Amino acid sequence: MTEAAGTYHDGRTSAARAVRVRVADGLLHIDGDDMSTAFPLAAVSLEPRLGGLARRLDLPNGASCQVPADFELPTPADAPARMERWVNEAEVRWMPAVVATVLVVAGLYAGIVYGVPAAANVVARRISPSVERSMGDQALSTLDRVALEPSKLSAERQRQLTARFTALTALADPGGQSVLLFRASPAVGPNAFALPGGTIVLIDELVAEAQHDDEIVSVLAHEIGHVHERHTLRHVLQTSAAGVLVAAVLGDVVSATSYAVAAVPTFLLNARYSRAFEVEADVFGFALLDKAGIDRGHFARFLTRLEQKHGGKSELPGWISTHPGAEERARAALGDR
C-alpha cells in the first residue's frame, strides 16, 4: 500500500495533524487541512514493520508521520530492512513460532546436557591446583566446624590405612597430591568424600562397617577417581554455568524470576550430572583396583551390604548414590573383569 491516512508530527510541538500520505512521481506527498508538502523518496525512511503497530516515517526536516503497518515505500530495501521484513513475516505466524520453540528448547537442552559439562571439564582442568586446593581447604574447615569430629581411630590403624592409600595413589597418579584425612561423624554416617584439590576424607563409621580392609581400599579407589576427574570443581562450574546460560537466553524479565528459572535446569539435571560422575569414578576406581591386584568384588559386596543396611535412610553416603543404583553398580563391578 502506497497511500494511507497518517498522523503528522512536526517534531517541534506535540501537536498532531491528520494527513493523507501518498507516493507519486518519485515523491512522498503529505497533505493535510492546512499543509501540503512533498519529499524525495530517498530522503525519507520508514521504520521496519512490527506486527500491526503503526510505523513511523522519518522526514528530513525532523518531522515524522505515523502510518498504518501495511504502508510501504516503493524504494528498494537495504539488507537490514529486508532481514527485518523477513523476521516480521515469521513473527506474525504461529508455525515459525512453534518451530522456533522446538529448536530453542532442544538447543538449550543439548547445551545444558552436553555443552555445559564439556565446557566445565575443559575449564576445570585449566584451573590452577593452588586455587583448587584453597577451595578444598575452605570446604574442609567448614565441614570441620559443622559436621565432622576428630577421628577416634588409633594412630596405628590410621598409619595402616594411610599406607594402603599411598600405595594406591602411587599407582593411580604418580606425583599426585592426594592426602587422606581421618574424621568421625555420627551424623554423616559411613562415608568418604573427595574435596577439591585432592584431599580425601574417610569417616570412622565407614571403617567400622567394613569387614575387610580391601573394602575400604575399594571405596578409596572410587574417591581417587573423583579427584582424578576433578568432579567437585566440575560440578560447581556446571551448576553455575547452566544457570548463566539459561538466564542469558531467557533474558531479564525480573531479576528475581530469572534466577528462579535459571535454577530449574540445574535442579533437573543435577541428578544426571552426579550419576555420570559416580559412573566415571567407578570406572576409574575399578581400573585402579585391577592395577593394584585387588578384587573388585570387595566394592560390590560393600556397596550391597551398606545399601541393604542403610538403604531406607534419607542420607545415603555419596558413593552409594542411589542414582545409578547400588545394585547396578555392584553388577558393573563384577561384570567385566
Next chain:
Amino acid sequence: MNQPPDAVPPVPPDPLADGRPPLPADETPADVPPALPPPPPPLPPPVDLSPRPFHFTGNGGEYFRIWIVNLLLSVVTLGIYSAWAKVRRLRYFYGHTSLDGAAFGYHASPIAILKGRLIAYAVVGVLALLSEVAPLLASVLYLPIAVLAPIIVVRSFRFRAANSSYRGIRFGFDGLDSDAYKVFLFWPLSVPFSLGLTYPYVTKRQREFFVGDSRYGRSLFGLELPTGRVYKIYILAGVAMLAWFALVGATFMGAIAQLASAEDADVVPGLSVFLGIGLLYLGVGAIVVFVRTSFENMVWNHTLIDQHRFESRLRAGRMLWLYASNIVLLVVTLGLFVPWARVRMAQYRAESLTLLPGGPLVSATLAGGLEAEATGAELTDAMDLDFGL
C-alpha cells in the same frame, strides 16, 4: 524540496493578559471618545483537564511469537542479532503503550546497540583472559572500570531517553557525570559506615537524579521525594522483616532444636527446616515487592512535567500476585512464559498509571532544533549497556 509550513502551536492561555488588544502608540486615551466597551475577547478553547490513563495494548500470544523467533535468531547468530531483537522488543512495548491516544516510540539503531555490546563483551573477554594469565594486572584493570561505572550508567540512560519519543518529540536526559559520581559512588559509600541508615536516602537521590534530569523536548521533569516518607517505607519493611523472622523462627524453633539434638539418625531431617527456610524467603520476597511497589508509586506521584502530574495506583498485593504467579508459571513452562510475564507486568503498570493534566497537553512542549542535533551526534558513540534501568 518543499518545506512544510511550520505548525502553529495553539497559544496557551495567558493568565496575565486581560484580553484587551494593546493600544496603538499614537492614540492617546484622551482622543478616544467614551464608546462601547471593547468586544469580549475570543474565549480560549476549553482546556481538557480530565485525567488521561495510560493504556497497554500488547498481548502475550503476539509477543510470544516475536520473542521466540528473535530468541532463536539471537542464539543462531551467536548474539549478534540480539541488538535487533532488543530494538524490536522495546518497539513492541513502547508502541503498545499509549497516552491520550498517542503511542510511544523507540528509535535506537540496532547497529549502535551492537557496537556498544561488542565493546562491552570485548572488555569482559579481555579481563577474563587476563585474569587467567596475569591475575594481578586484571585486578588492577577492574579499578578503572569500577570508577567509570557511573559514567557508563549515565550514558546508557541518556541513550535510552534520547531514543524514546512521544508525539514526535524525543525525550532526553541531561544528568551530569559529576552528579552521577555523587549518587552512585559517594553516597553509596556512606551506607556501610552508617550501618545502612543512609540507604533509603541514597535510593531517593538516585531516583531524583534519573527522573529530575530527564526532559521531554524542552520540558523538564521534576522529582523531589519526601525524605520522611521514603524512610517510612524502609522502616515499615524493616519492622515487618524482623517480625516475620521472629514468627517463623519461633514456630520452627522446636523442629530445629529437635534436629540438632537428635541422637537417632532415623529422624528425617529437612522437611520442617526447609519449610521454615522457604517461608523466610517468601516473607522477604513479599516485603521486597512491598518496598518496590510503594517506592514506584511514590516516584510517579511526585513527578512533575510542566504543570502536569502523575498518579500511580499500583497495589502491593496485586504486584505480589503477579510476581508469584509469574515465577510459578515460568518454572512450570521452563521459561517459555517469559513473554506473557512481561506483558502482564506492562499491562498492570500501564493501567495503574494516569497523567493528571494541569493545562493543555498539546501546546506545552517545544523541541529545540540545535539541541536535538547535538544530542543526535552524541548518540553514535553512546554505549548501550542496558542496565535495566
